Amino acid sequence: MTLITEIRLRKVLDSRGNATVEADVSTESGGFGRASAPSGASTGEYEAIELPADEAIAQARSLAIPRLEGQVYAGDQRSIDRTLREADETDNFGEIGANSAVAISMAAAKAGADMLGAPLYQHLGGAFRGGDYPTPLGNAIGGGEHATGGTDIQEFLAAPVGAPSVSDAVFANARVHQAVHDILSDRGISAEKSDEGAWSPSIADSEAFEIMAEATETVSEEMGFEISFGIDAAASELFDGGKYHYSDTSRTTDEQIEYVADLVTEYGLVYVEDPLEENDYDGFEALTERVGDQTLVCGDDLFVTNTDRLTEGIEQDAANSILIKPNQIGTLTDAFDAVELAVENGYAPVISHRSGETEDTTIAHLAVATAAPFIKTGAVGGERTAKLNELIRIETNA
Incomplete structure (x- = not known):
């Protein structure tokens, strides 16, 4: 030492x-x-x-x-x-x-x-378990707190679940990002980029779902493997006075649960993050009971990488996945403890970037070290591609 x-x-x-x-x-x-x-x-x-x-x-x-x-x-x-x-x-x-x-x-x-x-991932967690690598979730359409005038739902995330390698997954997400731009252009819709590099057109959530479905299907056919998608609803940002307020409607908690469950079924969503506000363990439990066998119901604001809050969720069967952000809890040890508690109780850990990022690549190593099934990194932008390229390096050097 x-x-x-x-x-x-x-x-x-x-x-x-x-x-x-x-x-x-x-x-x-x-x-x-x-x-x-x-x-x-x-x-x-x-x-x-x-x-x-x-x-x-x-x-x-x-x-x-x-x-x-x-x-x-x-x-x-x-x-x-x-x-x-x-x-x-x-x-x-x-x-x-x-x-x-x-x-x-x-x-x-x-x-x-x-x-x-030693590589950082080995120092943190040892060799890979079963040789698995995380699937990157690529933000393709963004709104909410990440973009002014965009969709109500904060993130629409490409999920190349059928990719045979990290490299294939990375390039698939980049291609979906471009395909979304092409579809928007064909429809005559202009779009700036959100904090995370996603397109942020002024469109309804319903149109964003249609565009994501078309883009992922097109790229899936081009690349020859399954590409699904998911969302981060960031529902706490929509919640006020006991209801979820969207641009065109407001929903009660029961209506929000029904809405999200219908989206999971209609679009085959493989990932649903923060579909309800950050204190609604009962709502997360109800939604997980409805669709937990079809998708990951992931708690971000609900759990904040905190073992005490995760323990409460586990006791209620609220969600079946936890988002892991080291800066959300303060240290790598605390982040690892949250991952271990999650895995022990059948919750999937998803390692995540933040909207304000740097070129730091630690989370790429953390995702590999913990054998996380997914990592949120974004799809484009120097601070996002830093993580993605590091994942490729880890895979090709292993």
Whole structure:
């Protein structure tokens, strides 16, 4: 074992042009790791707290770094992350900020891998279980909090479930993204791009479903394997006063459950994220009972990568999948604990990027290390393709 000798923090840009935290971690044996924190726009009420970058850096330098430098061994991830929590002394990283905490946690993991001369995924989780790789979910049409004037549903996600390789899946998602653009052009519909690089046309959700069905079918025929799709409803952003408010209608909880269940059946959706608001365990339970044998009902705002909230969901059979975002909980250890609890109880872990991203590729390694069935990365854009290309490198170098 070798000690962490230096941690350096700096302010860098994320994909939205906002400031975020980057960490460099060095060890006494020459190991080095660098990582940067992403940032969400559609955030859950119970997420760990992200501080302004300057404040997060100052607080981490004062409270956390002195406890780590020369004190904690690189490669001992649980000790590193426990020290971060002890330095913060809150449940939600309200003192040093989840953005500083997760940047340090991920950089330390990379330094530990570098010290051992091993790929990060092996350092985090060992060799692949059964040689499986995650299927990337590619955001093709976006709205909600990610785009002004777009669809009410936040994300329409290509899911190349039949792809024979990660590379094939990556290129399939890129092709679906282009096919959506072509269909929009044919219909005379202009579209800007959302935070995650998806097209954000001013169309009704119903038309977006039609376009996604056409695009995935076309590309599936071209590439010779099944391409389905799914959604992130981000329903908490639609919920107010006991109803879900869409551009053309409002729905009660029972009506929302019926609506989503009908969509799963009509379009063969393989993934449904946050179909109900973030405190509605009963609604998630009812929907999962309806369609849980047909699709992944994934809790993001419901669970926020938090084992306490996931435990409550497990007790109620609410959802059958959990979205994993390390910055949502603050450390890699906490993220791993959520994955382990999920898998032990039959919930599928889905590793995810955020709408405000950097070129950091840690989540690609995390998805491989945990044998996650899916990873949300987006389909295009430098900070998105960084993760996708890293997945290809992992697969081809294994």
